[in-house]
Amino acid sequence: MIGLIKIIIFSVLSVILFTVNILADNNHPLPPAIPNVQAIYDHEKITVYWDRAAESSIDSLTGYSDFEGYRIYRSS
Numbered sequence: 090m091i092g093l094i095k096i097i098i099f100s101v102l103s104v105i106l107f108t109v110n111i112l113a114d115n116n117h118p119l120p121p122a123i124p125n126v127q128a129i130y131d132h133e134k135i136t137v138y139w140d141r142a143a144e145s146s147i148d149s150l151t152g153y154s155d156f157e158g159y160r161i162y163r164s165s
Contacts, residue, residue: 112150121146121156137161 122142129136144156 119149121148 122145124139124142124144127138129138139159143159145154146156147153148155
């Protein structure tokens with residue numbers, strides 16, 4: 090059982106080390122593009138608009154467009 094745990098730990102550490110080496114060799118992944126945001130106030134409401142810059146960004150590590158969404162916070 091202990092041997093199996095050691096093999097699992099070694100495998101996980103190998104994957105992490107491999108990933109870190111890829112990141113280091115490729116000058117680290119770039120963050121997604123920042124969208125242009127516009128907020129318009131109109132009688133007790135605010136409407137927020139943004140472009141598709143972040144949504145159409147390509148992940149520099151995977152080469153895919155893997156946009157997952159926005160987080161919009163509200164405070165009072």
